[in-house]
Amino acid sequence: MDTGAGLPDIAVGFDGWRAEVRTRVLDEVAGFLRGVRTDGLRSAAVEDVLRQYAVGGKCLRSGFMYLGWLCGAEPDDAALRAAASLELLHAFALLQDDVMDDAALRRGAPAAHIRLSEGYGHDGVESAVRFGASAATLLGDMCLVWAERMLRESGVDAAALARVWPGYDEMRIELAVGQYADLTNDVRDRPALEEVLAIARAKSGNYTVARPLELGAAMAGCAEETLMMLSRYGTRIGEAFQLRDDLLGVFGSAAVTGKPEDSDLGQHRATTVVVVALESADPATRRELSELASRPALDQAAITRCRDLIGASGAPERVEAMIADRVDEARSALRACSLPSGRRAALDQMALLCTARQM
Amino acid sequence: MDTGAGLPDIAVGFDGWRAEVRTRVLDEVAGFLRGVRTDGLRSAAVEDVLRQYAVGGKCLRSGFMYLGWLCGAEPDDAALRAAASLELLHAFALLQDDVMDDAALRRGAPAAHIRLSEGYGHDGVESAVRFGASAATLLGDMCLVWAERMLRESGVDAAALARVWPGYDEMRIELAVGQYADLTNDVRDRPALEEVLAIARAKSGNYTVARPLELGAAMAGCAEETLMMLSRYGTRIGEAFQLRDDLLGVFGSAAVTGKPEDSDLGQHRATTVVVVALESADPATRRELSELASRPALDQAAITRCRDLIGASGAPERVEAMIADRVDEARSALRACSLPSGRRAALDQMALLCTARQM
Numbered sequence: 001m002d003t004g005a006g007l008p009d010i011a012v013g014f015d016g017w018r019a020e021v022r023t024r025v026l027d028e029v030a031g032f033l034r035g036v037r038t039d040g041l042r043s044a045a046v047e048d049v050l051r052q053y054a055v056g057g058k059c060l061r062s063g064f065m066y067l068g069w070l071c072g073a074e075p076d077d078a079a080l081r082a083a084a085s086l087e088l089l090h091a092f093a094l095l096q097d098d099v100m101d102d103a104a105l106r107r108g109a110p111a112a113h114i115r116l117s118e119g120y121g122h123d124g125v126e127s128a129v130r131f132g133a134s135a136a137t138l139l140g141d142m143c144l145v146w147a148e149r150m151l152r153e154s155g156v157d158a159a160a161l162a163r164v165w166p167g168y169d170e171m172r173i174e175l176a177v178g179q180y181a182d183l184t185n186d187v188r189d190r191p192a193l194e195e196v197l198a199i200a201r202a203k204s205g206n207y208t209v210a211r212p213l214e215l216g217a218a219m220a221g222c223a224e225e226t227l228m229m230l231s232r233y234g235t236r237i238g239e240a241f242q243l244r245d246d247l248l249g250v251f252g253s254a255a256v257t258g259k260p261e262d263s264d265l266g267q268h269r270a271t272t273v274v275v276v277a278l279e280s281a282d283p284a285t286r287r288e289l290s291e292l293a294s295r296p297a298l299d300q301a302a303i304t305r306c307r308d309l310i311g312a313s314g315a316p317e318r319v320e321a322m323i324a325d326r327v328d329e330a331r332s333a334l335r336a337c338s339l340p341s342g343r344r345a346a347l348d349q350m351a352l353l354c355t356a357r358q359m
Numbered sequence: 360m361d362t363g364a365g366l367p368d369i370a371v372g373f374d375g376w377r378a379e380v381r382t383r384v385l386d387e388v389a390g391f392l393r394g395v396r397t398d399g400l401r402s403a404a405v406e407d408v409l410r411q412y413a414v415g416g417k418c419l420r421s422g423f424m425y426l427g428w429l430c431g432a433e434p435d436d437a438a439l440r441a442a443a444s445l446e447l448l449h450a451f452a453l454l455q456d457d458v459m460d461d462a463a464l465r466r467g468a469p470a471a472h473i474r475l476s477e478g479y480g481h482d483g484v485e486s487a488v489r490f491g492a493s494a495a496t497l498l499g500d501m502c503l504v505w506a507e508r509m510l511r512e513s514g515v516d517a518a519a520l521a522r523v524w525p526g527y528d529e530m531r532i533e534l535a536v537g538q539y540a541d542l543t544n545d546v547r548d549r550p551a552l553e554e555v556l557a558i559a560r561a562k563s564g565n566y567t568v569a570r571p572l573e574l575g576a577a578m579a580g581c582a583e584e585t586l587m588m589l590s591r592y593g594t595r596i597g598e599a600f601q602l603r604d605d606l607l608g609v610f611g612s613a614a615v616t617g618k619p620e621d622s623d624l625g626q627h628r629a630t631t632v633v634v635v636a637l638e639s640a641d642p643a644t645r646r647e648l649s650e651l652a653s654r655p656a657l658d659q660a661a662i663t664r665c666r667d668l669i670g671a672s673g674a675p676e677r678v679e680a681m682i683a684d685r686v687d688e689a690r691s692a693l694r695a696c697s698l699p700s701g702r703r704a705a706l707d708q709m710a711l712l713c714t715a716r717q718m
Contacts, residue, residue, distance in 0.1 A: 096500070135542065137496060138455075141531075144504075145531045146532075152524060177501075179497055180494060183497075186481055
């Protein structure tokens with residue numbers, strides 16, 4: 001087995017390394033999917049959806065897991081394949097989240113349940129919608145099973161894999177529990193910022209940065225000092241990532257997010273930026289924002305007005321400052337730890353990449 | 360570790376052995392669930408649902424997996440725990456199937472998505488229904504993850520587990536693919552009996568009997584001859600089980616099935632008994648049955664009339680004969696193979712138990 005010699009040296013240049021890792025991750029996932037048996041299931045719509053959800057992402061999670069590995073070991077094809085399996089786990093999460101949120105778009109294309117509902121033959125629209133949701137849920141289940149199989153069959157040795165499973169199981173349950181909490185997370189219940197941050201950590205922050213890094217580092221058998229540093233770094237960057245995502249959820253254009261512009265506000269989601277706005281606004285603004293947020297359905301004018309009120313409340317600046325604080329703390333944690341050549345610089349770059357104003 | 364001395368000897372009496380295995384399986388699952396972390400998720404409704412779906416069944420699948428083990432090894436607590444994990448996998452399948460079918464009842468109590476929708480606070484009925492469906496789907500996902508963790512942490516040695524994973528993955532994908540096929544299985548498309556039997560095999564037959572037996576036997580390292588016999592036996596009994604289930608779906612009382620009496624017919628499901636009825640009926644009956652089955656919604660009178668027409672078509676007798684043929688073939692396969700003391704008799708009894716007129 002080649003030991004990753006095909007990849008550029010991480011110490012030479014981050015951008016080239018990162019682009020190449022992404023290409024290799026997506027190749028591994030596409031190759032794995034070509035090899036799985038799904039008799040009688042494959043159709044053009046299913047193929048499109050698998051491509052869109054499993055082979056179309058930015059590969060942040062697999063990138064962080066592989067970086068975690070590199071904090072304690074040399075480049076390795078099997079470890080890269082193990083890391084790539086997180087893209088299938090992410091496809092599972094996206095497929096089922098989109099059903100639960102009735103999302104219209106994902107990565108700029110119709111969401112899976114919509115694509116899969118097309119061509120369903122009986123009983124008109126209601127049955128087609130139900131079929132699409134069920135079909136997307138089942139494809140999600142399959143991605144969850146495939147993710148684990150891809151990890152197990154990655155070629156990583158048994159002792160290293162045994163160090164991965166406990167955190168892997170914990171992450172998967174945490175992801176589901178976080179999504180469960182998100183379902184009941186409603187701005188009309190006036191949750192406190194700390195509660196909303198806890199959901200953000202569980203649902204997305206940990207799962208995007210801290211856990212993948214920890215899994216990779218555990219797989220590599222990193223020393224306790226490194227594991228603790230990565231955990232500190234990962235928690236901060238994960239939270240900053242989620243704060244950026246919440247800002248984009250209110251102010252981002254569909255061209256940047258690949259999602260409709262009104263989805264967070266339209267769904268009464270108590271994201272950090274909304275909760276900060278309610279906390280920071282003057283009494284009159286707070287009253288108006290509360291009233292708008294309490295309406296059962298928000299039309300385009302109401303959403304635009306919410307966006308303006310949030311913008312005027314000072315919340316965007318406060319959330320930007322929260323992001324900057326977390327990135328600073330994470331980078332301090334990095335500096336306090338010894339790491340092999342190029343790894344610290346790469347973690348530094350990744351911190352900026354996934355919390356920057358536009359991704 | 361005690362090697363299963365707590366269990367009655369399978370060779371002494373089947374009924375006592377079977378009852379004790381079921382009790383031990385349910386104890387293992389309940390104990391595992393007490394140990395899992397689900398911070399912030401637990402509520403009375405979630406606890407009720409987990410009990411209903413994971414600790415309330417007949418334990419056919421775990422029973423078959425443990426019997427497969429006994430075909431090549433001695434009683435063993437770790438193997439029993441590994442087999443018990445299939446009850447969590449089954450809970451996953453039931454939770455998500457009930458969402459997809461919008462089932463009203465499971466095991467005589469309200470289905471999970473209905474139970475979980477109670478108490479949801481915002482926007483009236485439609486949002487509560489959506490929340491219940493999402494919550495049940497997520498609990499299903501967690502059961503899928505827990506099932507695999509329970510198997511991995513069962514205490515079965517690594518070499519034996521390594522023989523289980525390929526079949527385990529295949530079974531989980533087959534289950535999802537079978538459910539996917541079932542979603543598009545509509546009596547109005549006039550599927551042939553052979554197609555409907557293929558879906559039944561994938562969705563339920565294999566998953567209930569053949570795969571669990573094969574997993575247990577693979578875990579025990581059974582000889583090829585035994586594996587082939589169990590596969591023949593399992594395929595036949597699985598099909599007979601599904602045929603019985605289809606008969607109960609049309610003619611069974613809710614007291615026996617724990618499900619509403621009209622669900623199969625009301626959902627236009629092309630089950631074996633309906634397809635056999637359409638194939639066997641005289642032209643006038645076939646015309647009337649087709650017409651009834653094509654209506655977008657069937658009221659109680661239409662369902663009663665369907666049931667009468669199917670009863671008069673000769674289909675129940677033909678399906679009973681198909682069940683008897685499969686049980687006979689399975690028992691012949693059993694007789695042609697050498698098995699340790701008591702195992703053949705137990706498989707013989709299980710064949711009758713899970714295909715008998717009332718369960």
